Amino acid sequence: MELEQQLENGVMRLKVLERRLDARTAAGLKDKMAELIQAGNWRIALDLSQVQFVDSSGLGAIVSARKQLGSNGDLVIGGACDTLLSMFKLTRLDKVFRIFNQTDDAVAALRQ
Numbered sequence: 718m719e720l721e722q723q724l725e726n727g728v729m730r731l732k733v734l735e736r737r738l739d740a741r742t743a744a745g746l747k748d749k750m751a752e753l754i755q756a757g758n759w760r761i762a763l764d765l766s767q768v769q770f771v772d773s774s775g776l777g778a779i780v781s782a783r784k785q786l787g788s789n790g791d792l793v794i795g796g797a798c799d800t801l802l803s804m805f806k807l808t809r810l811d812k813v814f815r816i817f818n819q820t821d822d823a824v825a826a827l828r829q
Contacts (some may be wrong), residue, residue, distance in 0.1 A: 718745025728827045729753055730820065732764035738775030747778035751785060759790030762823040766796030771804060783813065791827060795820030
């Protein structure tokens with residue numbers, strides 16, 4: 718799992734550098750997000766701008782991080798393509814996560 722992370726004014730930007738977030742890659746994302754949360758990163762902007770496909774394993778990794786954060790933090794999504802946006806709507810996860818067209822907007826929302 719290739720990821721890029723950058724801390725910006727208390728917001729962790731985590732960019733997935735894979736085209737697919739599936740059974741092969743989801744465990745790596747789940748582990749990395751758990752590590753970041755345990756280290757005290759309570760505000761995470763997940764950049765999915767490179768991702769073209771997410772399966773149930775990928776969704777599970779994202780939901781798991783949201784559950785770990787609980788009411789102490791927030792996880793927002795940025796840069797999702799139309800296919801992913803449709804999938805988030807179909808699974809009604811668009812009601813769980815704030816989703817932004819641009820990751821910069823997601824980061825800015827977490828700073829407020």
